[in-house]
Amino acid sequence: MNDQILFPLEIEAYRIGEDDKISIMAKGYEEGYCKIKIQASAATIYPPVYLVMGEPCKEIGYFPYSIQKTIPYPSNIDYVQFQTVAGTKRIPIIDVLEETEVDVKSLVSIDENQVIGFSYNSIDINKAINDAVNKLRKLNPDFISAQLKTSGVVSLKSLSNFNFYYAIMEIDE
Numbered sequence: 001m002n003d004q005i006l007f008p009l010e011i012e013a014y015r016i017g018e019d020d021k022i023s024i025m026a027k028g029y030e031e032g033y034c035k036i037k038i039q040a041s042a043a044t045i046y047p048p049v050y051l052v053m054g055e056p057c058k059e060i061g062y063f064p065y066s067i068q069k070t071i072p073y074p075s076n077i078d079y080v081q082f083q084t085v086a087g088t089k090r091i092p093i094i095d096v097l098e099e100t101e102v103d104v105k106s107l108v109s110i111d112e113n114q115v116i117g118f119s120y121n122s123i124d125i126n127k128a129i130n131d132a133v134n135k136l137r138k139l140n141p142d143f144i145s146a147q148l149k150t151s152g153v154v155s156l157k158s159l160s161n162f163n164f165y166y167a168i169m170e171i172d173e
Contacts, residue, residue, distance in 0.1 A: 003053040006030055007085040008065075013093045014162050015075070016118050022073040022093055023120040023162070024080060026052050031062045038069040041083065047074070051083035070120040096156060096164075110168055114149060115139060119165040123153050128167035136171060145172040 008028035015022045024038055033054035040048040052067070073080070079090040110116050117132025119125070128151065136146055146169045155163040 003035075003055050004033070005083065006033060006036065006052045006054045007083075008052050011082050011084070011089075011091050013080045013091050014120070015073070015093050015095055016120070016164060016166075017095060017097045018075045019118055020072060020075050021070055021118070021120060022080060023068055023070045024050060024082070024091075025066070025068040025121075025162075026082075027064070027066045028052070029062055029064050030054060032056055032059060034059060036065045036067055038067055040071075047077055047081060049081040049083055049088055068121050096154075096162060111170070113173075114168055114170045117167045117169065121163060123163065123165050125151060125165055125167060128165045129169070132167045132169040136169060140171060143171045146170060147172055 006028065008026035010025075010027040012025045013022050014025075026038055030036065034057040036052060036054040038050055039053055041051055043049060050069075073093075078093050080093060081088050082091050115132050115135040117128045117130065117135060119127035119131065129148065133146065136143055149168045149170050151165065151167040153163060153165050155161065
């Protein structure tokens with residue numbers, strides 16, 4: 001079947017500090033759609049426009065959906081373009097280090113020879129470690145060994161229950 005554009009009621013975008021990823025969350029209600037997802041539009045513009053797509057299905061009822069997608073995104077852009085019923089809107093990206101009552105910055109502060117990897121809206125340590133290792137490779141392509149210094153989960157109920165796993169790694173010298 002052909003996917004169709006759906007229009008969510010709520011859209012939020014989050015970033016952790018200067019990280020090169022964002023997490024987009026969309027919520028709404030639809031009747032007769034399944035396999036609902038967030039994807040980039042086919043238009044070749046920068047930054048891309050994101051939208052919610054769903055596949056028509058035979059389910060009867062008016063069902064809520066809450067979806068999220070984490071994507072690579074330039075850290076120098078503070079909004080994401082999203083297709084809504086009123087047209088394309090700029091959704092501001094919320095920096096979770098700035099917008100919370102909890103002092104998250106002290107949890108995720110790093111030294112000069114360290115990097116921090118994140119697993120957005122997930123508590124998967126493997127994703128956080130992989131992200132940290134990829135950042136270490138960018139920092140020093142010749143590194144051979146690294147140590148996991150600390151890791152943990154941060155859950156922010158004040159920001160739509162956004163949570164992330166972090167892993168701080170350091171190159172062994």
